Amino acid sequence: MYQLTARDIRRRNRFGVLQAVYAAVGHSSRQEIARATGLSFATVGNMISELLDVGVLVELGYDAPGIGRPRAQLAINPERGMLVGVDIAETALHFDLFDLAMTVQRSVEIPVDPAATEPADVVALITRGIGELTAADADKVLGVGLSVPGLVEPVGGVSVFSPYWHWHDVPLAQLLEQQLSYPLYLDNPLKASTAAHLWFGAGRDVDDLIVVTLRAGVGIGVVVEGMLYRGVTNSAGEWGHTNLVLDGRECRCGRMGCVEAYVGAPGIVRTLRELAPSSPLIDADDAVTIAAIAAAADRGDAVALEVIDKTGNYLGVTVANLVNLFNPRTIVFGDLVADHLGARLLDVTRRVAARHAMTDPFAAVTLQLSTLPHNPASLGAATFALEGFLADRETFGSIAARRALRTSTP
Amino acid sequence: MYQLTARDIRRRNRFGVLQAVYAAVGHSSRQEIARATGLSFATVGNMISELLDVGVLVELGYDAPGIGRPRAQLAINPERGMLVGVDIAETALHFDLFDLAMTVQRSVEIPVDPAATEPADVVALITRGIGELTAADADKVLGVGLSVPGLVEPVGGVSVFSPYWHWHDVPLAQLLEQQLSYPLYLDNPLKASTAAHLWFGAGRDVDDLIVVTLRAGVGIGVVVEGMLYRGVTNSAGEWGHTNLVLDGRECRCGRMGCVEAYVGAPGIVRTLRELAPSSPLIDADDAVTIAAIAAAADRGDAVALEVIDKTGNYLGVTVANLVNLFNPRTIVFGDLVADHLGARLLDVTRRVAARHAMTDPFAAVTLQLSTLPHNPASLGAATFALEGFLADRETFGSIAARRALRTSTP
Known part of the structure; x- marks a missing residue:
């Protein structure tokens, strides 16, 4: 049987709340988020406290006073960290650096030499591209997502089969981890584009x-x-x-x-x-x-x-x-x-x-x-990194533990 | 956003535990169920207490003593109630009465007169068939499932489109509720057959x-x-x-x-x-x-x-x-x-x-x-009724409330 735990629901609700904030473009209130997600006000409040605690959201102050209680305006904190999206295509590698509001800060493109497409060649290009892209911001990067053509096994980060270069079972994440210290997330362009649309497009x-x-x-x-x-x-x-x-x-x-x-x-x-x-x-x-x-x-x-x-x-x-x-x-x-x-x-x-x-x-x-304003493969790859960061048990587990401690201590 | 609540998980776990007991054919222990479902022993224990409380499961005693603690053997309680599965096909209606162990107790088949296929005609046949089938056991029936050809809207119980008889938007559940007092569950034969395989076949x-x-x-x-x-x-x-x-x-x-x-x-x-x-x-x-x-x-x-x-x-x-x-x-x-x-x-x-x-x-x-031993459409229709009974907030809500009360009262 497929197991679904309280942690799954919590992560899913966290994603939902944050998707609503992104969708609001600018800022949003707890009330608006509750309406957009259909979640209870209590759940929304809970998720938002967590996201404020880890610095993903910030409070921008209150909306103009009128009838009813003033509403705290929430926004993504673009400075909380950066995400890298890499679109590995047949003829070129495209790198984008995003702030946490998913605005492109810098881009790099590196052509692929058709005569040098062994895994080690491509790993060297990826490492070089990410180095150039993140030079000034290396300590701010929360994660790197890669869109890899063909069949990908995302948990182990393996390129199971790549149609362009006839790769079979290339342990790409493992090879990259020898050069890069960021959390890595791999999947193919279809999955990347879909993640981009899910978070920032028709989804x-x-x-x-x-x-x-x-x-x-x-x-x-x-x-x-x-x-x-x-x-x-x-x-x-x-x-x-x-x-x-x-x-x-x-x-x-x-x-x-x-x-x-x-x-x-x-x-x-x-x-x-x-x-x-x-x-x-x-x-x-x-x-x-x-x-x-x-x-x-x-x-x-x-x-x-x-x-x-x-x-x-x-x-x-x-x-x-x-x-x-x-x-x-x-x-x-x-x-x-x-x-x-x-x-x-x-x-x-x-x-x-x-x-x-x-x-x-x-x-x-x-x-x-599609109405997405950006290369959906690199945006989607960066979205994998965003999801990975948001699902991180260390970040959110410790927050939850701290909050539990706080509540239970008189 | 799709909402997933603690109640969804609870219902899903309840289904999973019960599917494991059905799959064991005969009896099973909490340990075996935990292994089969991948759920924690605590969750399994919790679900089983609930299912014992409502009489769906019974304890058969303990397995033969050996090394380790003796294990309580659990089984479906066939006498807890009965379920009706109706397969509405082009030329005949087929009715099966199941006990809760999903063993067929009685069957009825009624041919369809090709000249009398208006909704009122078919409703009369269904009512007659269920009456004949359940005569001696009317008070034991927990629910009736119907496999209705074509496109079905299960929540409202509407036959949106039936290819045989050119029905459009026939409120079948509503028409039947005027004749029958059982909870009714409708869907089409594909969904019914799939539910049957999910619970009792390859699933x-x-x-x-x-x-x-x-x-x-x-x-x-x-x-x-x-x-x-x-x-x-x-x-x-x-x-x-x-x-x-x-x-x-x-x-x-x-x-x-x-x-x-x-x-x-x-x-x-x-x-x-x-x-x-x-x-x-x-x-x-x-x-x-x-x-x-x-x-x-x-x-x-x-x-x-x-x-x-x-x-x-x-x-x-x-x-x-x-x-x-x-x-x-x-x-x-x-x-x-x-x-x-x-x-x-x-x-x-x-x-x-x-x-x-x-x-x-x-x-x-x-x-x-397929290795299913029975007409998958009527078995699946009865499975809808089983699922409906198991998802019933009255049955399980009151149990949960009672249990909570019991735990919180010193």
């Missing part, structure tokens, strides 16, 4: 959502009742390699007819090639081609519009499958493909999904584009 | 499983961390109408290429007709045809074997999609099609799924046939 409004990442690779993250759904080996959400077309296009994974082969950036470029083999929109860089398709569609280019239409037809069928299987409240589309083809692609997708999905769950779902 | 061993129901209609139930996953409008698991073949066969839902059109009983019969239009295996009753295919395959009949092979190829692809999306520990196949074509169909399905699923989640999953 502010709903508890059940699916985050669809559309870049070269595609995949989903599923949030159930406010929690990231991982599956038994943390590989839930491998939607990119579910079958869309029986005996269809060969996918780069070697299987036939995968979703990714149709709605990932290279798949969309392939659709364009099939329609117009010598189209001037085609560039060696798929990202440039996707941007060119978007620009051409804006000009009314028939081929570009047909590419978007076909892609939306594929996407709509498989999104309908997600609606039928998961019955979520919201599906958010983000990353490269959504950034460029966004509104047009979503229109077709929605129309096709409406035809293929069951009536009732489709009526319950909203399909929308 | 005894794993916390993350998918139950695949294969009869005329097909669908799945998903169990995540020991809890039935419902989605935001209780329609999660509508796998039968996910798309398997783009622009494929017309499904009886009106869409094209649905999973159900290939692996549901009528879909399999259609595959047979396509291969051998005048096959002697074909009967007007699909269930008879499926049985005939199974018997012919046992004789080595080439057409029958090809039907199973094709069906397994379809099933394997879509099961691989479930493995990739949900990353479960176990997938159980049950009901009509699995009962007849079971082992042969599962062999092909497993082989094809291995080819289509991602390597790691496929390595983590076991595909198996």
Whole structure:
């Protein structure tokens, strides 16, 4: 049986309270937080005392006097510490340093040499990047989160399988711990993007959502009742390699007819090639081609519009499958493909999904584009570090013990 | 934010302890229950006191003396009350009366007149069936569970949509409450079958499983961390109408290429007709045809074997999609099609799924046939009533209050 302890609930409530403060953007009162979370005023008060004690929240004074008691205004204390988010992508590593209000303070980007992608090479780049990023603030860093492509085992910090560099069972956290003294948190970009949306995007409004990442690779993250759904080996959400077309296009994974082969950036470029083999929109860089398709569609280019239409037809069928299987409240589309083809692609997708999905769950779902202002992979990686800090038994355990002591001492 | 209260945990632990006692089949000790659930000995002791107080458990005495303290043996008290499970199917209503050990005490079956399927007609049949079933034991019934086809809103007891009889928003619980005074619990056969497997089947061993129901209609139930996953409008698991073949066969839902059109009983019969239009295996009753295919395959009949092979190829692809999306520990196949074509169909399905699923989640999953000894829909419906009784705030709230009073009174 899955065990759920009082500590789980406490941590979950702590996350909920803090998510409400982040969502308020600026400041919030205990009353507003209780309303936003649905938690009792007593629980909210309790969690806030804890968060004030550890310095995560600060009181900004009271709201303007009027009818009723004045309300203490609470805000995140940006100076409490810093978080690092690292997006490890195929061609470059991207590093962001956030204050605790999740505002980017500094960024660093380091290209990856395609000839030097052994674990030791990448570990050296990560160490260098974090060094440059945190130089002046090394003692303020509460934790480092890394978005690592492929299949990740987050508890041990192992890259189980990385599709770009053909890594198998690389103990990445262990290798990094020899160079870095920060707490480390690893997971893949789908999970990172989903954590970012859960804390700072659509997850502010709903508890059940699916985050669809559309870049070269595609995949989903599923949030159930406010929690990231991982599956038994943390590989839930491998939607990119579910079958869309029986005996269809060969996918780069070697299987036939995968979703990714149709709605990932290279798949969309392939659709364009099939329609117009010598189209001037085609560039060696798929990202440039996707941007060119978007620009051409804006000009009314028939081929570009047909590419978007076909892609939306594929996407709509498989999104309908997600609606039928998961019955979520919201599906958010983000990353490269959504950034460029966004509104047009979503229109077709929605129309096709409406035809293929069951009536009732489709009526319950909203399909929308991501509104996150930042690279969701690095923001999400930093969110792992934030969650790790907030779940830290040393920080919060000692606080709880101290508070218990205080209460029990006359 | 999703609220999780101390009462939720308490109820969940209570379910867990009782599931362990049912799984032990016969009797069990506090020590064995603590081991099986992973709960602390204190929590187990606490839950068992509660369950003894309300008479759900009984102590049978102590195990044979040996090394260590003797252990009190606990068992379900079958006489504590009775539960009714009703399976509402297209052609007949099936009623089972269970004691609290979930042993069938009596059964009733009433055919449905195809010309009389208005809500009032079916309500009259249900009332009649329950009356016949419980005549001698009316005062012992703790609750009635109903498995209602289609989309069900369980909290209000509404049949939102029933595919057989074209019901829309029928307030079934409300209509039945005018005739019956028992607590009523409604959900659909997928959810019922999943609840049955969670308590009495594969769910005894794993916390993350998918139950695949294969009869005329097909669908799945998903169990995540020991809890039935419902989605935001209780329609999660509508796998039968996910798309398997783009622009494929017309499904009886009106869409094209649905999973159900290939692996549901009528879909399999259609595959047979396509291969051998005048096959002697074909009967007007699909269930008879499926049985005939199974018997012919046992004789080595080439057409029958090809039907199973094709069906397994379809099933394997879509099961691989479930493995990739949900990353479960176990997938159980049950009901009509699995009962007849079971082992042969599962062999092909497993082989094809291995080819289509991602390597790691496929390595983590076991595909198996259901071993439940009983109609999973009526057993599952009775399980809803069992869960309802165990979650009853009156029964357990008053117990908790009484216990608190007892402890606090000097």
